[in-house]
């Protein structure tokens with residue numbers, strides 16, 4: 011497969027493993043896992059030609075390591091980013107003193123008023139470094155990077171989770187913890 015084919019499959023996996031599994035008639039279990047053989051069969055039945063080796067290649071080479079196989083290799087899930095209601099089953103972790111969030115200026119008025127919200131996803135996504143947050147914000151335009159006092163939030167009882175691919179997750183960041 012070339013880069014373009016891998017990207018195409020990765021994008022489609024995002025759609026079905028995070029948002030709309032029903033598009034090809036698969037289901038996700040309560041932790042977001044789906045059966046690998048069934049996924050491959052249903053993708054092929056729906057016009058997305060893919061072999062097991064292709065799937066493995068996409069998972070291994072994905073630039074953000076978005077997908078992971080279960081230990082026995084029989085199941086696959088997205089490591090974060092879901093809008094469907096699943097539990098990743100992660101244990102709360104102590105975050106670094108500061109985390110970052112990449113956004114764009116048109117959202118700032120609203121963020122100042124109501125803090126950072128998870129919007130359509132199950133969690134709000136925070137980045138461990140500024141550089142990653144720049145990439146996240148750039149998806150929507152000129153990036154604006156917000157510095158989050160995550161250590162202080164943690165001391166105040168807010169819960170943080172670290173996804174398998176290194177994204178920090180929380181539910182809400184009230185405006186007082188955001189350094190604009």
Ligand code: HQG
Pocket residue numbers: 024074076091112113114117120121124125126127128129130131134135145146147150177
């Ligand atoms: C903004 C990508 C108005 C928020 C990335 C963001 C990430 C508010 C947008 C992952 C707001 C939601 C997630 C408020 C937050 N008022 N706007 N109160 N609070 N927002 O896509 O963080 O490539 O759901 O700033 O790399 O951009 O898909 O979140 O702009 O890890 O794997 O509302 O998606 O990963 O957008 O991105 P999103 P995000 P993938």
